[in-house]
Amino acid sequence: MVVKVRRTSGSGASVAVEAESGALGREALLKAALDTFVRQGFHGTSMRDIAARAGASISATYYYFPSKVDLLKTIMTGVTEDLIAAMEAARDRAGPAPADRLAAIVRAHVRLHTERQAEAFVGNSELRSLDAEDRAEMVALRDRAGAVLKGVIAEGLAAGVFTCPHPGEAALAILTMCTAVASWFRPEGEAAPAEVADRYADLALAMLGFPGRA
Amino acid sequence: MVVKVRRTSGSGASVAVEAESGALGREALLKAALDTFVRQGFHGTSMRDIAARAGASISATYYYFPSKVDLLKTIMTGVTEDLIAAMEAARDRAGPAPADRLAAIVRAHVRLHTERQAEAFVGNSELRSLDAEDRAEMVALRDRAGAVLKGVIAEGLAAGVFTCPHPGEAALAILTMCTAVASWFRPEGEAAPAEVADRYADLALAMLGFPGRA
Structure with a gap:
């Protein structure tokens, strides 16, 4: 969503930066989910646990991944x-x-x-x-x-x-x-x-x- | 605990009956725990889930198994x-x-x-x-x-x-x-x-x- 907004600004450089940070955010969430699933199991893990481990907000977490x-x-x-x-x-x-x-x-x-x-x-x-x-x-x-x-x-x-x-x-x-x-x-x-x-x-x-x- | 109480009564027959029902209760709880762990994982399962699946009371569950x-x-x-x-x-x-x-x-x-x-x-x-x-x-x-x-x-x-x-x-x-x-x-x-x-x-x-x- 952030990337989309920036794209309309026409600034190639800022798109690249945001896209990269988006990819990193996504990777960080996947890594956090993996770590938490390994330790607590899928059913024992909440989206809140994953967000906390990734250092991300709940809304960012749901933005990248609509569900656990x-x-x-x-x-x-x-x-x-x-x-x-x-x-x-x-x-x-x-x-x-x-x-x-x-x-x-x-x-x-x-x-x-x-x-x-x-x-x-x-x-x-x-x-x-x-x-x-x-x-x-x-x-x-x-x-x-x-x-x-x-x-x-x-x-x-x-x-x-x-x-x-x-x-x-x-x-x-x-x-x-x-x-x-x-x-x-x-x-x-x-x-x-x-x-x-x-x-x-x-x-x-x-x-x-x-x-x-x- | 039930078995112990009955033992003091000196009735061999009732001890045997209670011991058998105790063994069945224990087996039912193990079966319920197994089924629930398979479906929900250990961390996603509560003692209440196990008791409910076994048709047992929470206190009976904790009597046989002090913890999950x-x-x-x-x-x-x-x-x-x-x-x-x-x-x-x-x-x-x-x-x-x-x-x-x-x-x-x-x-x-x-x-x-x-x-x-x-x-x-x-x-x-x-x-x-x-x-x-x-x-x-x-x-x-x-x-x-x-x-x-x-x-x-x-x-x-x-x-x-x-x-x-x-x-x-x-x-x-x-x-x-x-x-x-x-x-x-x-x-x-x-x-x-x-x-x-x-x-x-x-x-x-x-x-x-x-x-x-x-």
Whole structure:
């Protein structure tokens, strides 16, 4: 709203400043919502809690996000879209061999879950807090992430390099074990994210019956 | 308290009746707490919500569980102790071969997570809601469950039947993929619990580099 008013003033510089501060305000609210959802759960959090944590007014909070569920949806959608993009980019960079493509997808999945632990936790624990329509949209978005993995498993089976008799369960097992990295990974632990990602790629390939390491 | 009063009456029969109704009341409160935590989260749930759902009075609720966190701890401890017992019993029934023991543990883990989905969800989403001391106790209890699996992986590595170079990650991957069954399993789905459990046992063995099926 502020940005719109300033736009009518015709001052390019002030539009840029306000737009930037708007983006920052929005990011600060998303960050505050994420922190509060992690600590108190969605149902235990009020818009007032989020505004207070972001150092924002209630009216500014409602301006950016008409409801608490909009904050939750934005968080969940954002991390899932980033996950899909990361998996697809990793797959496409890996070349044509199914084992390389699978390893790249698993590494990208694990890396993202070592970096965005809070969003992953909220994504898993608060799916219940969306209404049926929003939940269906989120499940469909996650299915797209699953489809990236399943597509490469299908390529490997078709090429005869994967031999797993239960590709459906293998895909679910890989997706969930990689997602769970967000729940146990600690930056101060023995293995760095890239090393964990490599080990998980090996485990996933072994599960699919691929002989050796990609 | 009711039981105690009746005990002083010296009537064995009425003690038994009251004790039974006490156990039922306790179970009803645990069930109500579980249902409410699943729907609203721990922080979004009040003792009044739990009492209302159980059809109990507030005073009876506080009699059995001095605080909301006692209900949460009882739920989380109960399912984890049952998980450990199920894994240990399955392992011990499976005989001496590490692959058989591992497959039995995985099957028991998966089976429990197809049966107790709500408790598994609350266990994962509400660990944050325990204070530091209770959380440490719960983590230690879960570590005991993990140790059952890790022990058998170590047996298999020592015997040379497992060849996985990352047994630590493999154990975490197996535990988390089996736990996640609680989040996606649907009784009306294509595979019955026993079939899912068998497939997961195969996947776990493949991950550990075991050739063939236990």
